[in-house]
Amino acid sequence: MSVSAPGSFDLDRPWRLDSQVSIRPERFGALAYHFGTRRLSFLKSRKLLAVVEGLAEHPSGREACRRAGVTEAELPAYTRALERLAASGMVIERGDP
Amino acid sequence: MSATAATGRSLVEQFESGLDAPICLTWELTYACNLACVHCLSSSGRRDPRELTTQECRRVVDELQRMQVFYVNVGGGEPTVRRDFWELLDYATAHDVGVKFSTNGSRITPARARALAANDYVDVQISLDGASAEVNDAVRGPGSHATAIRAMEQLASAGMENFKLSVVVTRHNVTQLDDLEAIASRYGAQLRLTRLRPSGRGADVWDELHPTAAQQRRLYDWLMERGETVLTGDSFFHLGGYGDALPGLNLCGAGRVVCLIDPVGDVYACPFAIHDAFLAGNVRDPGGFARVWRESELFTELRSPQTGGACASCGLYDACRGGCMAAKFFTGLPLDGPDPECVLGHGEALLAEAGRAGRIPAPATDHSRRTPPRRALTPRAPTPRTPTPRPCDESPVASLKVIG
Numbered sequence: 197m198s199v200s201a202p203g204s205f206d207l208d209r210p211w212r213l214d215s216q217v218s219i220r221p222e223r224f225g226a227l228a229y230h231f232g233t234r235r236l237s238f239l240k241s242r243k244l245l246a247v248v249e250g251l252a253e254h255p256s257g258r259e260a261c262r263r264a265g266v267t268e269a270e271l272p273a274y275t276r277a278l279e280r281l282a283a284s285g286m287v288i289e290r291g292d293p
Numbered sequence: 294m295s296a297t298a299a300t301g302r303s304l305v306e307q308f309e310s311g312l313d314a315p316i317c318l319t320w321e322l323t324y325a326c327n328l329a330c331v332h333c334l335s336s337s338g339r340r341d342p343r344e345l346t347t348q349e350c351r352r353v354v355d356e357l358q359r360m361q362v363f364y365v366n367v368g369g370g371e372p373t374v375r376r377d378f379w380e381l382l383d384y385a386t387a388h389d390v391g392v393k394f395s396t397n398g399s400r401i402t403p404a405r406a407r408a409l410a411a412n413d414y415v416d417v418q419i420s421l422d423g424a425s426a427e428v429n430d431a432v433r434g435p436g437s438h439a440t441a442i443r444a445m446e447q448l449a450s451a452g453m454e455n456f457k458l459s460v461v462v463t464r465h466n467v468t469q470l471d472d473l474e475a476i477a478s479r480y481g482a483q484l485r486l487t488r489l490r491p492s493g494r495g496a497d498v499w500d501e502l503h504p505t506a507a508q509q510r511r512l513y514d515w516l517m518e519r520g521e522t523v524l525t526g527d528s529f530f531h532l533g534g535y536g537d538a539l540p541g542l543n544l545c546g547a548g549r550v551v552c553l554i555d556p557v558g559d560v561y562a563c564p565f566a567i568h569d570a571f572l573a574g575n576v577r578d579p580g581g582f583a584r585v586w587r588e589s590e591l592f593t594e595l596r597s598p599q600t601g602g603a604c605a606s607c608g609l610y611d612a613c614r615g616g617c618m619a620a621k622f623f624t625g626l627p628l629d630g631p632d633p634e635c636v637l638g639h640g641e642a643l644l645a646e647a648g649r650a651g652r653i654p655a656p657a658t659d660h661s662r663r664t665p666p667r668r669a670l671t672p673r674a675p676t677p678r679t680p681t682p683r684p685c686d687e688s689p690v691a692s693l694k695v696i697g
Binding site for chain 2: 216218220222223224227229231232234236238240
């Protein structure tokens, strides 16, 4: 089982929200709070919230994006957002699917 | 991708118009305190007989859980003097409401320290207002420096990681920031600096203790060098005019992303302004806390667009947003004018005007002990008697990261 180095983000691998993260939807997206690192993150759209919530159910980050309605044109921006969430430990890689 | 593109509004504007629930809130559990700090924001000392009961506190926690409030900043008074404190702490964390509590450390025993270290949903802030006993004890009372250090030793030995050493920056400890940072690091703690506010008993000592303009400039530079390694609870956004913004959201969160519940259940917009002018309701009212947060007139007004008033034409307004409402209110300055510590000196000019004393609002509540310690504020001068509490601030947005 290989897990990506911390801070890197491979869209084709399986991901999930860290179990210590709590997410609260807001009108403009959502707030995510990590009880371990005590960091707060701001998800700037409902679509990103849908991506993040769907991560655990899909075999890859890419699939989670597709199912949430992220278009090819939007994909680079969503990948960067997931990258940042992974870098701060909000989102972590699952073991092999 | 951006909500900005989708809604045409910036992140700060989103926050200014309010959230469905606070990100976190300050909850002063009791006005009782075994110390008597000269700058106590809540003028604590004596317990209020109308204090929320254990059962009422549990109901507030239930409500916060339903609203998905991530955590509460618990303070007082000294929250640990409540007999049900540890029970309430366990109740909150078992109901998905994290607890960050501020304490003078007097009730931290080795057993308590182990229990705290074992709970991922708890964070502890030990209050210390000087690297040396002389500087700290002049403000917090004799023996309080030793008490705080002992508590930190116990937390560290119990394996508690990354708890906070919380310091209110004053004219006398602002020269000890490096030493305070070293103390925090010795115990594996993180330094957290907050602003001295002229609230509660702080109003009586603010003129004498708030950092001078030159000290503020150095404080800003020091904070900029540290970046996110030193926490500030977004306290110093009024210094943003010196240059780049400090880490954090840099806006007044009152009634928008934070608020305060006091020991008797009163809900105030600002964690630093326990005064009728900022009172929005009570958790005992029909509809509870949620209704106050969502429907009170005061909060609604605070979320409407604010004008910069006298500051609107200032080139630095976008940096400081006019500063801190509580700091202005309790020094008798107009709320739509400059902060008393405005980096351009506009606040000082107003403070110097004759007649300001007549505009300073009288305290709405005072739970100070009836034999108030009168203490020489300058270190080394003979210091006197009772000890004290702890400002409980924090707008959690300091660690906010924008994603997306």
